[in-house]
Amino acid sequence: MPQHSEDNILAGRTAVDAYRTAHTQMHSKPWHKGIPQEHTPLLNILLDGLKEQDFNSLDEFFDASEELNVKELGFTDRRDFERRATDEDREALEEMWR
Amino acid sequence: MATETLRPNAAGDETSINTQYPSSGEHWDKVDEETADNDTTKVYNWQVTSYQRDLYNLPASSGSGTINFIRIYFKVKSYGAIGYAKPSLKSNSTVTDGTEVSPSPLNTWITYSQQWNTNPADGQAWEWADIDALQIGVSLKAGGTSSDAAQCTQVYVEVDYTPAITEKSSSDSGSGADAVDSLETPEAKSSSDAGSGAEGTPIQSAILASSEAGFSIEALTSRLLAAVDTGGGVEASSVETEGPLKSLFATELGEGSDSLTAKIEMPIKGGGMKLWT
Numbered sequence: 516m517p518q519h520s521e522d523n524i525l526a527g528r529t530a531v532d533a534y535r536t537a538h539t540q541m542h543s544k545p546w547h548k549g550i551p552q553e554h555t556p557l558l559n560i561l562l563d564g565l566k567e568q569d570f571n572s573l574d575e576f577f578d579a580s581e582e583l584n585v586k587e588l589g590f591t592d593r594r595d596f597e598r599r600a601t602d603e604d605r606e607a608l609e610e611m612w613r
Numbered sequence: 614m615a616t617e618t619l620r621p622n623a624a625g626d627e628t629s630i631n632t633q634y635p636s637s638g639e640h641w642d643k644v645d646e647e648t649a650d651n652d653t654t655k656v657y658n659w660q661v662t663s664y665q666r667d668l669y670n671l672p673a674s675s676g677s678g679t680i681n682f683i684r685i686y687f688k689v690k691s692y693g694a695i696g697y698a699k700p701s702l703k704s705n706s707t708v709t710d711g712t713e714v715s716p717s718p719l720n721t722w723i724t725y726s727q728q729w730n731t732n733p734a735d736g737q738a739w740e741w742a743d744i745d746a747l748q749i750g751v752s753l754k755a756g757g758t759s760s761d762a763a764q765c766t767q768v769y770v771e772v773d774y775t776p777a778i779t780e781k782s783s784s785d786s787g788s789g790a791d792a793v794d795s796l797e798t799p800e801a802k803s804s805s806d807a808g809s810g811a812e813g814t815p816i817q818s819a820i821l822a823s824s825e826a827g828f829s830i831e832a833l834t835s836r837l838l839a840a841v842d843t844g845g846g847v848e849a850s851s852v853e854t855e856g857p858l859k860s861l862f863a864t865e866l867g868e869g870s871d872s873l874t875a876k877i878e879m880p881i882k883g884g885g886m887k888l889w890t
Contacts, residue, residue, distance in 0.1 A: 529830045534653055535635050537837035542642040548672065551620045551769075554646035556840050561653070564833045574722065577652045605760040613634065613652070 519579045523568040527576045528612055530564035577613075584611045615776050617676040620769040621645045625668030625748035626703060632659040632762070641669040644751075649688050649767040651722050657764035658696070658753035666710070668703050668750035669768065678777040680739035684728040687751045688767040691716045694756030696763030700727045702770075703748040707734035710752050722766065744772055 537557050541550065562573070570576040585596040588604055588611075596604070621641040633640050633656045643654040658665045685700040700711040711727040732743050749770045753763035 526830065530833055531653055533830065533834040533837050534650075536834070537841045538642075538650075538654060539635070539637055540838065541841045542638055546622045550622070551645050551647040553841075554650060555648045557837055558646075558648055558650055558653075560833060560836050560840060564830075573651045573653065578720070600760075602759075608760060 519569060521583060523570070524576075524579050524583050527565050527568050527570055528580060530561055530568075531576070533564075534558070534561040580612065584608055584613075587611070614681070615676065615678070615774055617674055617772045617774070618769055619671040619674065619744075619747075619749075619772065620647070621669030621749070622672045623670040625670050625750060627666050627668040627708075627750070629665040630656045630658055630667045630751075630753055630765075631661060631665055632657050640667050644669070644765060644768045646767060649722070649724075651688075651766050652764075655764050655766040656751075656753075657692070657762045658755045659762045660758045660760075661755055662758060664697075664699070664710075664752045664754045666701050666708075666750060666752040668701060668708070668748040670748055671744075671770070674741055674744045674772065676741065676744075676772060676774050676776070679775045680741070680744070681773045681775060682728050682730045683739060683744070683747075684726050684771045684773065685711065685749050686724055686726045686767070686769050686771070687765055688722055688724040689714070689716050689751070689753070689763065689765045690722045691719050691756055691762075692764055693719070693759060693761030695719065696756040696761065697754040698725070698763055698765065699752040700725070700768075701750040701752050702729070702733070703750075704732055704743055704746065705734035709733040716763070724767070739772075 534557055538554070541553055541557070565573070565576050568576075570579065582592060585593055585608065588596070588600075588607055590596040590599065590604075596608070600608070621644055624639055624641055628640050630640060633643050633654075634652075635654065640656050643656050646654070656667060685702065687698065687700050689696075689698040695715050695717050697713050697715055699713050702709050702711075709729075711729075714723075714725050716723045716725075729739075731737060732739050734743075747770070749768060751765045751768050753765060755761045755763050
């Protein structure tokens with residue numbers, strides 16, 4: 516898996532948060548026929564932002580973000596987390612950015 | 614043959630899946646997108662090892678003619694431990710769950726689909742009235758009770774039908790254009806209607822301008838919110854039908870077999886690779 520800097524991941528999280536804000540705003544309006552299609556240009560903007568942080572897909576970004584979360588909890592990677600994590604660690608992970 | 618795609622537009626009679634992300638809004642708005650947004654918005658069964666079901670209402674259909682079958686698509690993944698998912702539908706007060714799938718490998722979004730040739734509520738051929746009353750959804754079961762979840766980011770149904778052909782009467786003195794028009798699919802008609810939303814992969818050229826240098830969260834946020842304010846670029850006259858997402862996140866499986874099908878997306882650096890199982 517490609518290594519990404521913490522700065523890139525944090526910038527990516529901000530980009531995803533912006534998408535989610537736009538998504539919420541879009542759905543705050545009354546439903547109309549074009550809403551499913553209206554997601555796509557928003558998603559394209561998000562992907563543009565992620566590409567500028569060297570992420571080639573949403574999945575690549577979310578994987579890297581998850582790896583950062585488990586490292587911040589003191590684990591080397593996701594596999595290490597699965598092996599050693601306590602219930603407390605798992606609850607802590609659930610509270611982190613996702 | 615023609616196809617009409619219907620996506621959730623309101624909650625149905627059941628909202629039992631215990632978690633959505635983000636937590637604001639409603640479950641149906643996490644799964645209604647034309648191009649799947651994966652982890653950015655989703656519903657999921659968190660840590661419960663029994664099935665939880667969501668059902669969603671659909672907009673009115675616009676097709677006509679003979680319905681051949683319906684096919685429900687659902688994009689799901691397992692998190693923590695391999696979970697389980699089923700497509701669900703409700704017709705005439707009868708709730709039906711499809712075949713169980715186990716999304717694998719972990720943390721990989723997979724689009725599955727299942728076809729119903731007849732309405733399971735009565736065993737008869739689908740009618741448009743059935744479609745207009747239909748609810749679709751998904752049932753999810755976590756693979757364990759630790760940090761485990763079965764997640765879903767997209768659900769929709771395709772109605773495959775043979776358009777009705779209008780017979781020309783002997784008194785019809787027209788040139789035949791009417792008959793040709795009656796063969797036109799609903800999709801073809803709607804694509805020429807401003808604001809109807811093309812069924813392709815709409816990408817607003819202005820928004821996608823790649824000449825902007827550097828990365829600015831503020832600029833990105835502004836672009837996103839501006840896109841919402843301007844309607845997201847779904848006007849038929851302002852969209853293109855090709856773009857990078859077409860290859861990365863294509864969700865159309867085309868006409869498939871009667872059996873359950875699945876598609877794994879495994880994006881790699883520099884492009885998207887899809888493996889079919």
